[in-house]
Amino acid sequence: xxxxxxxxxxxxxxxxxxxxxxxxxxxxxxEVIRRYGYQDIETPDFEYLDxxxxxxxxxxxxxxxxxxxxxxxxxxxxxxxxxSVARATAMLSSLEEFPVRLCYSxxxxxxxxxxxxxxxxxxxxxxELIGIDSEEADAELxxxxxxxxxxxxxxxxxxxxxxxxxxxxxxxxxKLRGEIREEIEVLLRGRNYFGLDEIxxxxxxxxxxxRVFHKLxxxxxxxxxxxxxxxxxxxxxxxxAISRLQKVYEVLSVYGFEKYITFDLGIYGEHPxxxxxxxxxxxxxxxxxxxxxxxxxxxxxxxxxxxxxxxFSVMIDDLLNALxxxxxxxxxxxxxxxxxxxxxxxxxxYFATKLRSKGKHIxxxxxxxxxxxxxxxxxxxxxxAMSLLYMNDENIVSLTDLKTEKESLIDISDKISLI
Numbered sequence: 001x002x003x004x005x006x007x008x009x010x011x012x013x014x015x016x017x018x019x020x021x022x023x024x025x026x027x028x029x030x031e032v033i034r035r036y037g038y039q040d041i042e043t044p045d046f047e048y049l050d051x052x053x054x055x056x057x058x059x060x061x062x063x064x065x066x067x068x069x070x071x072x073x074x075x076x077x078x079x080x081x082x083x084s085v086a087r088a089t090a091m092l093s094s095l096e097e098f099p100v101r102l103c104y105s106x107x108x109x110x111x112x113x114x115x116x117x118x119x120x121x122x123x124x125x126x127x128e129l130i131g132i133d134s135e136e137a138d139a140e141l142x143x144x145x146x147x148x149x150x151x152x153x154x155x156x157x158x159x160x161x162x163x164x165x166x167x168x169x170x171x172x173x174x175k176l177r178g179e180i181r182e183e184i185e186v187l188l189r190g191r192n193y194f195g196l197d198e199i200x201x202x203x204x205x206x207x208x209x210x211r212v213f214h215k216l217x218x219x220x221x222x223x224x225x226x227x228x229x230x231x232x233x234x235x236x237x238x239x240x241a242i243s244r245l246q247k248v249y250e251v252l253s254v255y256g257f258e259k260y261i262t263f264d265l266g267i268y269g270e271h272p273x274x275x276x277x278x279x280x281x282x283x284x285x286x287x288x289x290x291x292x293x294x295x296x297x298x299x300x301x302x303x304x305x306x307x308x309x310x311x312f313s314v315m316i317d318d319l320l321n322a323l324x325x326x327x328x329x330x331x332x333x334x335x336x337x338x339x340x341x342x343x344x345x346x347x348x349x350y351f352a353t354k355l356r357s358k359g360k361h362i363x364x365x366x367x368x369x370x371x372x373x374x375x376x377x378x379x380x381x382x383x384x385a386m387s388l389l390y391m392n393d394e395n396i397v398s399l400t401d402l403k404t405e406k407e408s409l410i411d412i413s414d415k416i417s418l419i
Contacts, residue, residue, distance in 0.1 A: 010112075010120030017384065020332040022123070022320060025152070026105050029125045029314055032151050036144055038103040038127055043084035045107065049074040051083050053302070065111050077109035080271065082311060083299065085128045090303035099131030119317060126313035133297060133308030135244060138277045139251035141310055145281055145291050146257045148314060155326050157283040157290070159260055160220070161248070162267030163241035164274045164294065166229070170212055173234050174205045188268040193217050209234060220264035223249055229265045241276075248277065273299045276310065285325035288318040334386035335361040339376045341392045342366060347412065348391055367392055377402065 007013065014022060030040070052064065065077040078084055081104060089100055105125045112120065127144065129137055142159060149157045167188060171181060180203065187196045193216065200210055212232045219229050226242050226249075233239040245263060252258045269278035276295030283290060293312020300307045323330065336355065340348035345366070352362045363385070365376060373390050380388045380402045390398045391412070400407045 008120075010118070012119065018320070021330040022316065024330055024332050025320065025323075026123070026125050026316060028151060029148050030103060030105060032148050033103045033125070033127055033144060036101070036127075036140065038101040038129075041085060041088065041102045041104050042106070043081065043088050043104070044078075045109075046075045046077050047084060047087070049076050051087050052076055052079060063111050065109050079108055079110050081106055081108060081124060081126060081313065082128065082271070082273075082296065085311075086130075086296075086299045086309065087303045089128070089130050089307075089309075090300050090305040099129065099137075102128045102130070104128075123316040124313040125316060126311060128309060128311035130300065130309040131307050133276075133295075135247040136251055137310060138244070138248045138295065139255065141293060141312055142248070142252055142261065142279060143255040143257050145279070145293070145312060146255075146260050149260075149281060149283075149291070152319065152323060153328050154283050154322065155328070157260070157281055158262055159279055159281045159291070160262050160264045160267065161245060161277060161279040162264045162269075163245055163277050164269050165241040165276065166233070166238050166265050167216075167268045169233070169235050169238040169241070170209055172237075173209045174213075176203070176205065185268070185272075188266070189270055191266065193266075216266035219266060220262065222262060223258075225263050225265070229263075232265075245277065269294045271296070279312070283322050283326070286318055286322040288315065288321075290315050290319045290322060333361050335363050335383065337363050337365065337376065337380050337385050337388040339365045339367055339373070339388065339390045339392075344391045344394070351389070373398070 034040075046067075049061075049064070049066065064079055067075055069075055085102060085104065089102065092100060103126065106123070108122050108124060110120055110122075112118065127141065129141060142161065145159055171184070174181075174184075176184065180199070184196065184199060187193075187199070196213065200213055212234060215232055219225060219232065223246075226246055229242050230239065233242060242265075249258060249261065252261060267278050267280070268274075270292060271294070273296040274294040275297045278294035279291075280289035280293070281291035291312055291314050293310070295308070295310040297308040298306075300309055338348050338352055348364065352364055355362050376390065377388055377400055380400075385402050387402055388400045390400070393412070395412055396409050397412050398407055398409055
């Protein structure tokens with residue numbers, strides 16, 4: 001059998017320089033989320049297939065990575081973390097008394113054909129606010145999204161907000177069923193209005209409903225667009241959706257974050273479980289959303305404990321790509337290098353231990369006869385180390401600042417100066 005030592009399509013290795021940035025970014029975002037009172041939760045990377053039943057995910061079951069346990073039960077690598085958190089939260093007795101605020105960091109897996117610029121393994125940092133159905137809760141998630149993106153120092157970004165019920169009212173009024181309705185939902189989620197117009201031209205539905213479908217691409221803009229959208233609300237459900245967005249905007253104005261918000265009544269949300277506000281964040285130099293979220297008031301009921309809920313996920317890989325293209329640095333801990341002769345092992349370990357106890361990152365090398373000090377300095381520069389301490393003399397050592405290339409000689413007996 002041929003050995004396959006390369007990686008499958010749609011996944012990638014992340015090497016140290018980028019990996020450090022990714023870890024620092026994830027932790028900095030989680031720290032912002034925790035300031036809002038959210039607590040960490042971990043759920044398994046794989047679950048029973050039933051957790052991701054049709055109403056809890058998009059796409060067909062062929063887009064899931066499936067395998068079987070020893071009992072013959074079908075398991076899947078999670079394509080989405082929210083259903084996993086909903087399942088876990090449904091078991092909490094405290095949910096009956098107070099809302100639950102949860103945050104997480106983890107990977108999702110999607111077995112799709114779209115692997116070009118769409119990884120099959122993606123890292124997410126996310127939040128779930130469970131037990132509150134209010135405009136204040138919706139605004140909290142949007143405000144937190146703004147805070148997260150401000151933390152990254154992105155040059156520019158915007159968060160687009162819609163409401164699933166505005167489109168749900170259209171779908172109900174259209175009285176479409178089966179494959180036609182599913183096809184229209186897919187087109188709406190993909191914002192494929194050309195495809196939508198083509199299908200609408202072939203089916204017989206109420207002309208007033210069809211008119212609103214055709215109008216969807218134009219119902220986007222600032223807060224004023226909600227007044228325009230009211231003219232196209234075909235029932236009370238749609239009017240309540242618009243009213244909810246207006247109230248959420250009022251709360252966001254108290255946060256002072258309204259300038260980051262735009263509205264789009266054509267947003268349907270990428271997941272079937274969305275039932276209220278839906279939103280996504282974009283920045284320039286990347287076409288993919290860097291945050292996706294929404295309200296899903298009916299999902300927990302599928303796991304035996306009905307409760308309102310909303311949340312969002314930060315798409316870490318897409319965010320890293322945007323930061324890189326916008327040339328926004330991510331500050332990571334720098335390594336310091338100690339190079340020592342075998343005679344000075346004890347002294348070198350003394351310095352390394354003391355420096356590590358102070359939080360410094362220390363990498364050690366014993367001098368090899370085939371390498372010069374310049375070779376170690378060149379290595380330090382390649383790996384973005386901060387300094388190099390070269391110890392091959394019992395009395396004098398050299399300390400090189402690898403950023404400025406400035407070298408200084410230090411009396412090794414003066415240990416305090418090195419610590």
